[in-house]
Amino acid sequence: MFRIIKKAPASKFNTIILRSIAVLCALVAAMLLMKIMGFDPFELFSQLIKGAIGNKDRIMKTVEKAIPLTIMGLGVLIAFKMKFWNIGAEGQFYMGAFAASYFALHYPMLSPYILLPIMMLAGMLFGGLWASIAAILKVKFGTSETLVTLMMNYIAIKWVSYLQYGPWEDPNGHGMPIVATFSNNAALPTLFGVNVGWIIALVLVAAMFFLIRYTKYGYEISVFGENPQTAKYAGMNNTKILLTSILISGGLCGLAGMIQSSAVEHSINDQMSANMGFTAIIVAWLAQLSSIGVLLVALLFAALVKGGDYIKISMQVPAALVSVLQGIILLFVLGSEFFMHYKIVYVNRKKGKDNREAATNE
Amino acid sequence: MSNSAYVELKNITKAFGLVIANKNINLEIQKGEIHALLGENGSGKSTLVNMLAGIYSPDSGEIFINGKLTKIDSPKDAIKNKIGMVHQHFKLVEVLSAKENIILGQKQGLFIKTKKLSEAIFDIERKYGLVINPDKKIYDMSVGEKQTVEILKVIYRGAQVLILDEPTAVLTPQETHNLFSILHNMRDEGCAIVIITHKLNEVMEISDKVTVLRKGESINTVKTSETTAEELIEMMVGCPISLAIDRPVMPDGIKQTRLSVNNLCVESSEKVKLLEDVSFELKNGEILGVAGIAGSGQKELCEAIAGLQKANAGSIAFDGENILGLSPRAIIKKGICMSFIPEDRLGMGLVGSMNIIDNVILKSYMDSKGIIVDRKAGQKSAENIIKILDVSYADFHQPIRNLSGGNIQKVLLGREIVLGPQLIITAYPVRGLDIGTSYKIYDVLNEEKKKGTAILFIGEDLDVLLELCDRILVLSGGKVMKILDARSTNKEELGMLMLGRKEELSNV
Amino acid sequence: MSDGNNISVAAFLATSVMAGTPILLATLGGIMNERVGHLNLGIEGMMLLGAVAGFSVGCSTGNPLIAVLAAGLAGVLGALIYAIITVTLKGNHVVTGLALTIFGTGIANFYGQKLAHLYLPTSVTAPLSAQPIPILKDIPILGTMLFSQSIYIYASIILAILIYVFYKRTSIGLNAKSVGENPAAADASGVKVDLYKYLSILASGFLCGIAGSYFSLVFLTSWQNNITAGTGWIAVALIIFCTWNPLKAIFGAYLFGALIGLGLMLQNTNMSLFGMKINLSSQILSMLPYIMTIVVLVFITMRKRKGNQPPAWLGNAYFREDR
DSSP states (O other), X not given: OEEEEEOOOOOHXXXXXXXXXXXHHXXXXXXXXXXXXXXXXHHHHHHXXXXXXXXXXXXXXXXXHHHHHHHHHHHHHHHHHTTOOOOOHHHHHHHHHHHHHHHHHHOTTSOHHHHHHHHHHHHHHHHHHHHHHHHHHHHHHOOOHHHHHHHHHHHHHHHHHHHHHTTTBOTTSTTOOOBOOOOGGGSOOEETTEEXXXXXXXXXXXXXXXXXXXXXXXXXXXXXXXXXXXXXXTTOOHHHHHHHHHHHHHHHHHHHHHXXXXXXXXXXXXXXXXTHHHHHHHHHHHTTTOXXXXXXXXXXXXXXXXXXXXXXXXXXXXXXXXXXXXXXXXXXXXXXXXXXXXXXXXXXXXXXXXXXXXXXXX | OOSSOSXXXXXXXXEETTEEEEEEEEEEEOTTEEEEEXXXXXXXXXXXXXXXXXXXXXXXXXXXXXXXXXXXXXXXXXXXXXXXXXXXXXXXXXXXXXXXXXXXXXXXOSBOXXXXXXXXXXXXXXXXXXXXXXXXXXXXXXXXXXXXXXXXXXXXXXXXXXEXXXXXXXXXXXXXXXXXXXXXXXXXXXXXXXXXXXXXXHHHHHOSEEEEXXXXXXXXXXXXXXXXXXXXXXXXXXXXXXXXXXXXXXXXXXXXXXXXXXXXXXEOTTOOXXXXXXXXXXXXXXXXXXXXXXXXXXXXXXXXXXXXXXXXXXXXXXXXXXXXXXXXXXXXXXTOOEEEEOSOIIIIISOTTSOHHHHHTTTTGGGSSSSBOOHHHHHHHHXXXXXXXXXXXXXXXXXXXGSOHHHHHHHHHHHHHHTOOSEEEEESTTTTOOHHHHHHHHHHHHHHHHHTOEEXXXXXXXXXXXXHOSEEEEEETTEEEXXXXXXXXXXXXXXXXXXXXXXXXXXX | OEETTEEOHHHHHXXXXXXXXXXXXXXXXXXXXXXXXXXXXXXHHHHHHHHHHHHHHHHHHOOHHHHHHHHHHHHHHHHHHHHIIIIISOOOHHHHHXXXXXXXXXXXXXXXXXXXXXXXOHHHHHHHSOOOOTTGGGSTTHHHHHSXXXXXXXXXXXXXXXXXXXXXHBHHHHHHHHHHHOHHHHHHTTOOHHHHHHHHHHHHHHHHHHHHHIIIIIISSSOOTTTTTTHHHHHHHHHHHTTTOHHHHHXXXXXXXXXXXXXXXXXXXXOEETTEEOOOOHHHHHHHHHHHHHHHHHHHHHHOOGGGSOOTTTTOOOOTTOO
């Protein structure tokens, strides 16, 4: 008979090993699935890798995709550390993009040295405020932030849709529901071929790491995240900590939205997130809420998406494949979480002594 | 009464990871007997009975019911074997009614037969002297009522063996008396009753037989009528212990008023009066005990003084200065050093997942300059605390929740005392701790008292309050019933006051 | 029904019911899921799996019953993955649900590519299209609204009533409810917590799969990428909006359906409703279900009426030997 016993949480080293095994198992399962669907898995994976990092151009595109994912991952991270389940990254992204686009569209002649910072600030502000609504509702009424932020996603997306099909529809768009392209002043400059968002992302990763581990504010977040009662007891201002963190969380997602619309789309539309808001949640979760982990996982996922774009053309594989792969990896890792906190013990009830040994073996 | 046991546990062993909770335990329980299972916290009592209740499975050993070898692998098996357990932490579904909780999990056809059910419940109530409205929702019930529902649940399922885990922890002396008469009724009807407790006086009062557990092993089983409290405590602890607690007498000169609480009122968000017109004075060098049934306002009182709870009216003066309404941080800024050791150690007082250093700096991290946290000072403090209070702590980096309850409390107490407080508020400081650690904590508090610190001691053990404190304040329903001299009162008087009755007792 | 550009009240109500039906079915599934304490954000994924499975089987077998069952079964398989990870392996509900949505959406769209050019045979579409009930269909307004609809509509209403009675008056329903409120209490009472969770989650998968099949077998009778168009997320909203009550879900679903229907109709700016011209953007309209849900959420947490709260243990794992 098998029994489940709770055990002490696994060490950091063991966790990484376990996660890696999970990812490997996921890849094997994915390969089997590909085989069933009629594709050669090895060919597929090599094309995927080739498409992601095969040449300089592709590497740059992969990095470009990793930028918003990293920044949003950090945004989700800081909220999750407070046990504030912000799953509204998608909506905060769009609100940030909306705010930035407003300035881009209405002040196209402004010098980029003024316009771009304004767009960034606007993006962060609107993303932050959008997230704060859920935080305020939680503080005042105790409403579930999971459900509120989820709903706010769709309000934000529909808002952008409305603008796109309505007041912001490009008169020169030949009847297509698109928004006008931004002027060059509204486009982020590039460095080494990729928009400077990558520098921003790296700086933010370092800043977040430092913030959480060494500063008083980071200490307060950790205490609050464990138990708001303890934080209050220690004299911390809970409301201030929560609101500040959620402002930062939404602000980061809004910044990602600004970067995406300014540097990649040069416009705004209701499809541009490509569900990155949800992917960011998974990135943060897979990274176990570590800043550096977010960077690495974001790069991995970005590579997956870029590779997927490539094999869509080279092997006629539907774009949905990337979702399938992401989903499988995630499901396996979620399942492996179990083995980090529990273990299965075989108990033979006939042999008395063996039982004690089996159960006490570590 | 037949000689063969109704329930027999033979050589039961159970371990959790590296901790051996039960080691080769033998236990026999007869029908028509109240059998007490006595032991300190951590002695393995709960683990043992949880195996009878099907919540845990023994690693080795056998269980016999009525002479037959039985396997109890789940609560369902336990119910099948007519074993019913009333847990210390009630297992009731709040949004359902008493009736619905009682038939939960029972086979009873597709539709719930509510009328028949109510009749069956009333039958049981009449038989044993219980009083509960079956349609009342659990969230509307008092603690005593909830416990009655738990008992009803168990009887309804045909329990012949009733196990009660620390049943009087949340009851007043009078409610306890009520419970005991119900148990007597059940015993006389032939039930086997196992009652787990660490309260010696209750063992002496209610049980027929008592089995003592210590550190996972059974020490002895004796007839209650043939033993004494001192014998039992020696079995529990392993050596004779004086039950007396020191009570140093402080010279009157030192006793200035430190804290003055006047007409304090606290209302909940639903306008329920949690504290009403509470007034008292706390002097230097004294221990003022606070007695009351759970939920009488103790929590609100502590938190109001500590700055964690908003008050609606009244004042709290510390050395003459009003501190009511100030946040904990503001109080510290005023130069007042107040220590609050909350009831909820890992929930409020400490951060379980952090190590000792991060916990020790919880109240002082703000003082370092700049935005970086100074962990070096914390390290020194931690080393200090470990030395003074004799905390067994292997690795500075392990999370504090890995420590035993006693060590956790020592760290909490240590952190507060190291700050050199003028006032200490401590709520249920020895809850869940073994006798050795408990007495160490009383010693520490007495040391502080000798230094002139004013101490507010919220406790649940009336015997301890009577021995340790100088004065005792009784709270009932948020009101101060009376403030008595601990040397000249007794448990009965305290019990009556706790229930809100101010009349004199004729046979005190 | 509609004369030229004017849509009558009856027609509008009928459209609301049609639009609301897949929402209702998915919501009923979600309610069963959440009643045992599991927050499932994978509804959209299960619906898409059902949509593609139903369509595929419908095209190849030409049998409507088998097609619908296949859709339900596909939903069950998706739900099974979620159940194994969150019940047995005690995984995080939110992330697992999202993973299921990503995975389910991916598989459905991936497989659906091959079906894009296919059409359902009439042996499938005919029985599933509107089947007016004799006599009842002639009741003014209600007749058009409720009794001249596809069998999906009739089934969804009956299911809602059955599920309501299930939780309110049956002992099995009581046990299931307790699992979501206080699994420790349920366990101590002998309720097989894991079994109830699995069965509820799988049943929920079945309902969501069927909800998805409505799009591919009845509404559009062809396959499109993301054919469910985010209905799964509206269902998540409705579960809260109707405070986990299947009867309220019926009205809520038709209300949300009305909003969607309004939005669809008003995309043509020449249309008028009940003889009035309305000039609201369809996108703004489509925001309303979500805004309304937030308002309801705040309202119920504010008033703290114990009967309307989410199941107390929603989102948490249960492990019996938790010390």
